[in-house]
Each structure stands twice: as structure tokens, then as C-alpha cells.
Amino acid sequence: MKQIITLNINNxxxxxxxxxMDLLVDVIRKTVGLTGTKKGCGQGDCGACxxxxxxxxxxxxxxxxxxxxxxxxxxxxxxxxxxxxxxxxQDAFLDHGAVQCGFCTPGMILSAKALVDRNxxxxxxxxxxxxxxxxxxxTGYINIIEAIESYANSVAEKEAK
Amino acid sequence: xxILSNFQYHAPKTKxxxxxxxxxxxxxxxxxxxxxxxxxxxxxxxxxxxxIINIGDVEELAGIKFTDEGVEIGACTKIxxxxxxxxxxxxxxxxxxxxxxxxxxxxxxxxxxGGNISHSSPAGETPTPxxxxxxxVVIESKRGTRVVKAEDFILGNRKNVLEKDEMLxxxxxxxxxxxxxxxxxxxxxxxxxxxxxxxxxxNVELEADKKTVKSVKLVMGSVSPKPIVSEAVPALxxxxxxxxxxVEKIGExxxxxxxxxxxxxxxxxxxxxxxxxxxxxxxKEAYELAMEA
Numbered sequence: 212m213k214q215i216i217t218l219n220i221n222n223x224x225x226x227x228x229x230x231x232m233d234l235l236v237d238v239i240r241k242t243v244g245l246t247g248t249k250k251g252c253g254q255g256d257c258g259a260c261x262x263x264x265x266x267x268x269x270x271x272x273x274x275x276x277x278x279x280x281x282x283x284x285x286x287x288x289x290x291x292x293x294x295x296x297x298x299x300x301q302d303a304f305l306d307h308g309a310v311q312c313g314f315c316t317p318g319m320i321l322s323a324k325a326l327v328d329r330n331x332x333x334x335x336x337x338x339x340x341x342x343x344x345x346x347x348x349x350t351g352y353i354n355i356i357e358a359i360e361s362y363a364n365s366v367a368e369k370e371a372k
Numbered sequence: 373x374x375i376l377s378n379f380q381y382h383a384p385k386t387k388x389x390x391x392x393x394x395x396x397x398x399x400x401x402x403x404x405x406x407x408x409x410x411x412x413x414x415x416x417x418x419x420x421x422x423x424i425i426n427i428g429d430v431e432e433l434a435g436i437k438f439t440d441e442g443v444e445i446g447a448c449t450k451i452x453x454x455x456x457x458x459x460x461x462x463x464x465x466x467x468x469x470x471x472x473x474x475x476x477x478x479x480x481x482x483x484x485x486g487g488n489i490s491h492s493s494p495a496g497e498t499p500t501p502x503x504x505x506x507x508x509v510v511i512e513s514k515r516g517t518r519v520v521k522a523e524d525f526i527l528g529n530r531k532n533v534l535e536k537d538e539m540l541x542x543x544x545x546x547x548x549x550x551x552x553x554x555x556x557x558x559x560x561x562x563x564x565x566x567x568x569x570x571x572x573x574x575n576v577e578l579e580a581d582k583k584t585v586k587s588v589k590l591v592m593g594s595v596s597p598k599p600i601v602s603e604a605v606p607a608l609x610x611x612x613x614x615x616x617x618x619v620e621k622i623g624e625x626x627x628x629x630x631x632x633x634x635x636x637x638x639x640x641x642x643x644x645x646x647x648x649x650x651x652x653x654x655x656k657e658a659y660e661l662a663m664e665a
Contacts, residue, residue: 212378231381231424234411253375254412256565258478267452267481273411274482277381278404278426322477329456343564344476 216280220245221289229276236260236271239286247287247317251346258345261318262286268325270344287317290324300324300362307358311349319345323359331367335360376414382425387432387512390539393425395514398537401425405448406482408475409491433486433541436460442546447486447539451498455480463548466501466556466573473497473558476565486540489525492532492598495567495637499526500593501556503601504573507545513538528597551586552577553661557654559646561637568594569638570630570646576658583663585609590622590651595630595643602629605651614659619652626651 212230219225220243227242239248239262251259253272260272263285290298297305300320310316319342326333326341333341338359339352347355382401384390394401401423404410413419427433433448436457443464445454454460454471461468474480474488474497488498489509502509503523511518511534522543526532534540548554558571571593577586588609590602604625608618632643 231379232376234375253415255408255475255479258476261478264481268478269482270408270478273407273415275381275404275407275411275424275426277383278407278428281429326477340472340564341477344478 214277216277218243218276218279218284219282220284221286222283227276231275231277233276234272235262235274235276235279235284238276239271239284245286245288249314249317251314256344256346257315258318258322258342259315261321261345263321263325266325266328268322268344285321287320290320298324299365300327300359303358303362303365304355307354307361309350309354309358315345315347315349319347319355323355323362326359327363327366331363331370333359333363338363376411377417377420379421380423382423384425384427384430387430387541390425390427390430390433391512391514391537394537394539397423398535403427403490403539405484405487405490406450406479408479408483409487409493427539428484434484442544445485445543445545447490447541447543448484449486450481451475451483451485451488452477452480454485464505464545464554466504466554466575467498467545469556470497470501470558470571470573473568485543489522490532490534490540492526492528492530493567494529494597495571495594496526497558497568497571497593499523499599500571500591501554501573502543502545503591503599504554504556504575504589505545505548506575506589507543509540510542510544511538512541519544523591523599523601526598531597548665549577549587551580551582551662551665553658553665555654555658555661557650557657559650567637570594570632570643570650572647572650572654574651574654574658576655576662578659578662578665583613585612585614585659588655588658590626590655592626592630592647592650595632595647600629600631602626602651604629605655609655614656619656622655623648623652 249259251257255273402421404426434446507522554575560566575589630647
């Protein structure tokens with residue numbers, strides 16, 4: 212039943228041994244060793260396991276690893292700049308105190324990044340909708356929404372130039 | 373070690389390959405499209421299966437295609453692609469609205485329109501607008517193709533008309549009639565990541581005078597094991613102009629047809645009241661939009 216598949220994670224190919232039953236979140240965390248992706252509810256409700264698949268946010272706890280072959284998977288480890296400095300949305304989260312325990316943060320950031328990628332001028336309602344599948348139990352969301360607004364504004368300003 | 377029980381995985385690339393597999397092992401297989409229902413049911417041990425057929429990467433099963441008669445939506449079209457479709461909004465806004473209310477954004481980027489109706493949950497978001505918009509469901513197998521109306525597809529809680537060797541391949545939705553409008557509404561406990569307590573879609577078509585009702589289709593979801601197409605509301609409304617008195621009667625008529633249960637999300641009594649409120653509100657809304665159509 213075991214097979215070798217190639218997963219493209221953060222622009223790097225990983226040959227991993229899996230069974231068809233292995234969930235993407237477990238392969239990313241245990242086999243590949245990228246533990247930035249969190250496992251929360253395990254039922255697709257809390258969003259802690261969010262990764263980008265071909266640029267779109269998906270839930271790795273309800274996705275089979277074998278069904279992710281041939282796609283570009285981006286985890287939180289893959290969005291910082293190559294020189295190791297943070298992605299502007301990560302900076303925005305830090306600047307606005309949008310991180311407390313940090314468990315929801317990777318998923319929250321990836322959902323937010325995907326939103327601004329598809330819609331550089333989101334309204335506050337659109338921001339709330341985009342992160343409605345990411346549960347935070349610490350901050351009350353206000354600072355998170357402000358961080359995303361500020362990141363979106365900076366992207367919009369850059370595009371205007 | 374695995375949380376999921378053993379199964380064999382199949383990843384066909386074409387519709388023909390899928391139909392071949394279904395003819396062969398359809399009786400001991402489950403179809404995987406987005407997986408937002410299936411994987412959870414496998415994890416929870418609500419179901420077991422020997423084979424998983426992943427149709428998520430079969431390109432010919434996805435996509436939104438406009439035709440002279442209306443629009444065709446592939447079974448594997450993502451809910452988010454419907455939600456974000458600027459072309460569907462104009463004539464099929466009821467479906468776009470319902471798509472945008474399903475799960476979370478992550479769920480919508482994974483889940484498919486075919487999967488939502490094939491899961492056949494009584495509380496599904498999209499079967500009600502599909503029925504109100506007079507959508508047909510195209511079902512294929514190696515034996516051939518058949519077409520059923522959207523409202524006839526679901527038979528009961530997690531039961532539908534699909535035989536073991538069949539799959540849903542696409543939806544065909546006719547262009548809306550002249551002077552008509554369809555609207556969708558729902559009531560749930562929250563604005564996101566909730567399962568509807570009641571949802572409803574209403575399609576009102578007016579005569580050329582833009583006042584007299586020519587036809588009305590009111591479909592209610594989550595108040596019976598399958599969507600209910602009202603018979604009482606057309607009986608009240610066809611041939612008449614809408615007025616406040618009729619609006620009240622429509623609410624009562626819809627309530628009399630709903631057969632809700634009490635569960636964790638709402639009591640049967642509350643659901644009945646919501647059916648009345650939605651029927652009054654949405655019929656009025658659709659009527660006013662149809663006057664301007």
C-alpha cells in the first residue's frame with residue numbers, strides 16, 4: 212500500500228513515502244518536518260491547518276496527501292523572503308499585536324495573503340469573511356483584522372505607484 | 373497508525389476513465405471531489421470504503437460554460453469559483469449567494485457543486501437555489517446518460533438517485549425567463565461556518581404587464597429530508613398581483629408544507645416560524661426584482 216509520491220512544498224520537491232490514507236497535514240508535519248502548519252480540530256473547522264494549494268487556501272487536515280501530487284503547496288515556512296526577512300503580512304501581524312499564542316497565526320496569515328492576492332482592496336467585511344474559517348481563541352480578531360487591512364493598504368499603495 | 377481505514381486510491385484523469393472504474397468497482401467505491409464531507413465522514417468512521425476514486429483532477433468535469441440556452445456548470449466546479457464568478461452573478465445570483473454562504477473560504481475552495489448535492493444533506497446550501505432556477509442534473513454511466521430535475525435528485529437524508537455505477541457530471545441551468553427573478557435566503561446560528569437552520573430560494577416570473585404573477589417556484593431546504601417545492605404558494609399567487617394580504621398567506625402556506633425536525637441547530641417550532649418569515653421576505657424581494665427585470 213505504501214508508495215513514493217513527490218510533493219512540491221514551498222518550491223522544493225519532496226519524495227515521501229505515504230499510504231493513500233495519509234493526510235496532507237501529517238505528511239507536512241511529520242514526514243517533511245515543517246511544523247509551522249498546525250493541526251487543531253482535525254475536521255476542517257478551525258483553519259489552523261490551512262495551506263495554500265496553487266495559491267488557494269485549503270485545509271490540509273481533510274486533504275489526502277496523494278491528492279496533492281502535482282500541485283504547488285505553500286506553507287507558512289514558504290512565504291518569507293529568500294533572505295530570511297519576513298513577508299510584509301508577517302510584519303503587519305507583528306506590528307499590530309495580532310499574535311498571542313500563535314497557534315492560529317500560520318493559517319490566519321495564509322488565508323489573509325490569499326485574500327489580498329485575489330482582492331487587493333478588501334472591505335472589512337471581506338476580510339472577516341476570508342478569515343471566518345480561521346478560529347483564534349486569544350486576540351478577539353480586532354488586531355488581526357487591522358493587520359490585514361494595513362497589509363492590504365500597503366499592497367494597494369504599491370500597485371498604485 | 374492511520375486514522376482512516378484502509379482503502380485503495382484511484383486518480384483517473386478523464387471522465388471515460390471514471391465511468392470505466394465505476395462500472396468495475398462502483399459498488400465498493402466512494403467518489404472524492406473536494407473531500408470536505410467525505411474525508412470527515414471517513415475520519416469519524418461514519419462510512420468505510422474499499423476504494424476512493426478522486427475525480428478532483430478530472431479537468432473536463434469542472435468549469436462554467438455559457439450556452440445559448442443558459443449555463444452549464446461542471447460537477448467538479450469549486451464552490452469558490454461559483455461564488456467569485458462575475459458572469460454568474462447577473463442571472464444566477466441566487467446560486468452565487470448560496471455558494472458564498474457555504475462553510476468557510478477554505479471549504480469553498482475545496483468543495484464542489486456536484487459534491488454538495490451528491491452528499492445530499494438535508495441542510496445543503498445549493499440544492500434549493502438549483503431547484504428554484506430549474507436546473508437539471510446530468511448523470512452519466514457506461515450505460516448512458518440521463519437527466520433529472522434538481523429537486524428530484526435528492527431522495528432523503530444522504531440518499532439520492534445515483535446508482536452505484538453512475539456519477540453526476542454537470543448541471544444545466546436554463547437562462548432565466550423574461551420578467552423573472554430568483555433570490556436566496558437562509559437563517560443560521562452564525563454568519564459563517566454554520567449549517568443552515570432553514571434555507572430557501574424563490575423564483576418569481578411575471579406576465580408582460582410586470583405585475584401579474586405568471587409562475588412562482590418556492591423551494592425550502594433543511595425543513596425535510598429533501599428540498600420541498602411548494603405547491604400551495606403557486607396556487608395562491610399565480611394570476612394575481614402581490615399584495616400585503618397575499619404575502620401573509622404565502623407565509624402561512626409555506627409553513628403548512630414544511631416538515632422540520634428539532635435538532636441541535638434549531639427547534640421544529642422555530643424552523644416553522646423561519647419558513648414563514650423567509651417565504652414572506654423572499655417572495656416580496658423576488659417579486660420586486662422581477663418588476664424591474
